[in-house]
Amino acid sequence: MSASERVVPEGARRRRRPTKQGTVLSEQLIVETTLRLIGEHGAAALTVRRLGAALGCDPSALYRYFRDTDELLLAVADELIGRTMRGWRPTGDWRADLRTLGLRMHADYLAHPQAATLTCARVTGRTHEIRSVEAILGVLRGAGFPDAEAVRIYHVFVDQTLSFAALDASTLVLTERARTQEVRTWPDTYARLPAGTHPNIAATAGALVAEMDRSGYPAALEMVLAAAAARLGHVRTTAP
Amino acid sequence: MSASERVVPEGARRRRRPTKQGTVLSEQLIVETTLRLIGEHGAAALTVRRLGAALGCDPSALYRYFRDTDELLLAVADELIGRTMRGWRPTGDWRADLRTLGLRMHADYLAHPQAATLTCARVTGRTHEIRSVEAILGVLRGAGFPDAEAVRIYHVFVDQTLSFAALDASTLVLTERARTQEVRTWPDTYARLPAGTHPNIAATAGALVAEMDRSGYPAALEMVLAAAAARLGHVRTTAP
DNA sequence: GTTCACACGTCAACGGCGTTGTCATAAGGT
DNA sequence: ACCTTATGACAACGCCGTTGACGTGTGAAC
Structure with a gap:
């Protein structure tokens, strides 16, 4: 057989x-x-x-x-998408809705890093994914973004969320030894560089160690949402 | 031994x-x-x-x-960073400098997609990486960002660039069959959804197909740079 | 120019991995 | 109650990363 x-x-x-x-x-x-x-x-x-x-x-x-194991992981990924979208409902506040959905996707994927790293880059075209595209576009168009703008922001929002999820998930997939070494690189290597040769790193060492210890996604998300809001304000004042 | x-x-x-x-x-x-x-x-x-x-x-x-193999991978990652930083010099225009560096990193990593997927997420603590951290922090602090702000924006900038690079690289690594199928999902599946059940997708179908055919990184980078610029303007007016 | 410590390439082996060919047995339609 | 066959078990294959022991050629010391 x-x-x-x-x-x-x-x-x-x-x-x-x-x-x-x-x-x-x-x-x-x-x-x-x-x-x-x-x-x-x-x-x-x-x-x-x-x-x-x-x-x-x-x-x-x-x-x-x-x-094979890859087919098993795809089945796991499909289950994961379902769990992520389940229970999310837009409230009408586009910025809060996208913030909630982004953080939720990011967190749900990180809960299953092995599946996340294998899955984040794939376009499935299946029902759960289609529902998420429709919902996010609806939030943006409902907020008043013109179609071209809505599509562009959708693209940035989704790809940024998935790519950060993959990036953060991949560190969780490392062996225990590699991960702790990775974490210690900031305090042990960067925080000890002398101001003479590396003035900018030395001047910000404390903040650097604290910042690099957590995911950059929440800050990145806020910056994208802020830029989108500024763009929306511009659209509203120039073409009402 | x-x-x-x-x-x-x-x-x-x-x-x-x-x-x-x-x-x-x-x-x-x-x-x-x-x-x-x-x-x-x-x-x-x-x-x-x-x-x-x-x-x-x-x-x-x-x-x-x-x-072990992990240490070898770190050396490979650092070599990639070194190739990217080689030849890049800041001009004094922080926004143009970060735009150039981001697009350059993204492109250089995509030139070695196989290696990129393995190494994008790693903190090497090696010479080339340290030089890049020092340079980017220098650009931000030279532009007038306070230290805490500079560190936060550095984090977003680097992680966004590397995570998009990993995401885009991973699609290049798929088999020919899987990749073309992935590309065709947008025109073949999404663009054909009826307006009755999926009004937002149907209304933006044309733009969606065109947008999803390219990387979201340039647009994402612009949004982060715009948000950073807005923040810098705010800092300058309130605490000069 | 000979010596000699040891750096470093080689060998063999270990335990673990994903996967497959074969076998045996119990489930369930008849 | 029988038979088919779906399905779980077993054993084996060829990979993998890694390590300890070994011996040989190198380059420094004199």
């Missing part, structure tokens, strides 16, 4: 046979367990063997449900 | 001994070969064993130069 014939689509499953340890597998259970594994034990804990152990089945049993 | 004693810093090397196949190793040669390997055969081709084969040495010889 070749690999392409091994996977059985979820709808066509007929015999739900428990594993030796008693669990009954399903696509849904595997996706949920994968997310739980990432959440509880870090991104590095996601291996087919460990996932099998967490599910109480042989690792190879997973290949009855997904062609 | 423990792992921490195995690596010899480049400056302290005394005996340059050729490998069986005749190549003389060096940090520089290893980094260059790594970039070439990634560029020619993709990021997935970067393994210690393949790198050893490309260099004509035993894979374990690399551990005389780098503690």
Whole structure:
């Protein structure tokens, strides 16, 4: 039996046979367990063997449900998009709505960094994504942005949110050793540079260490929203 | 001999001994070969064993130069930064300088998309990176931004540039089939949605297809620069 | 010019990974 | 109650990063 014939689509499953340890597998259970594994034990804990152990089945049993680990991660990504958009409703205040949605997307993706790094750059064209495009464009057009402007700001908003999510998520995917070393580079290397050779770094060392310890996304988001607001004010006064 | 004693810093090397196949190793040669390997055969081709084969040495010889593959990646990242900073000189116009540097970094990273996706998120603490931090902070403080403001804007500027570079690079890394499918999603799926169910997408379809076909970075950069300029004007008028 | 410490390339091995071919067995339609 | 076959289990393959031991050629010292 070749690999392409091994996977059985979820709808066509007929015999739900428990594993030796008693669990009954399903696509849904595997996706949920994968997310739980990432959440509880870090991104590095996601291996087919460990996932099998967490599910109480042989690792190879997973290949009855997904062609390979990439297909499993895409299923996880799809679940993630659904969770992110669920429960968000626009209030009518465009700036607050975009701020809330941006921070929410950023946070939700960071909660599952392994899936986020693999997923952020993809355009799926699936229902959850389409609903988000429609909603964000609606917020911008409802605020009074002309169509061309709304599209441009939509593009910046979405790509910036996803790219920062990917960037921040990728640091969470590093090994424990690499991540702590990364964090310590600012106080240990940059904060100790002499003012003679590096005056600007030395003068701002304290602020630099504090600033680089957190994500730049909230500040970047505020700057984009401020620029958009300025643009909206300009549009309103010149072409009402 | 423990792992921490195995690596010899480049400056302290005394005996340059050729490998069986005749190549003389060096940090520089290893980094260059790594970039070439990634560029020619993709990021997935970067393994210690393949790198050893490309260099004509035993894979374990690399551990005389780098503690582990992560340290090697940091060296590669710094080489990319160095290539970007080479030739850039501030003119005194902070906004034009940051615009030029941002677009240049973005373009240079995209020229090595395979390496970019692996290294964009890393803080190297190495010479080229330190020089770039010093230079950008110098531009901002020279423009009159107070230290706290300069650090915040530096953070947004750098992370935005690198994260967009990683995002845009990752689409270039997809297989030909996946990338064309991704591009066609906008005209084929989004542009065909009916106005009844998706009024905002339908109303902006033409602009949407055109906008999503290019990178959002230039527009995002302009918005951040505009917000920074507004902030600078505010600082100058209230606390001169 | 000989000596000699040791830097550094090589070898072999370890444990872990994703994946696949094969087998056995229990589920469920008949 | 039977048979088919879906599906889980097992074992093995060929990768991977990394390490400890080894020995050889280098370059400094005299």
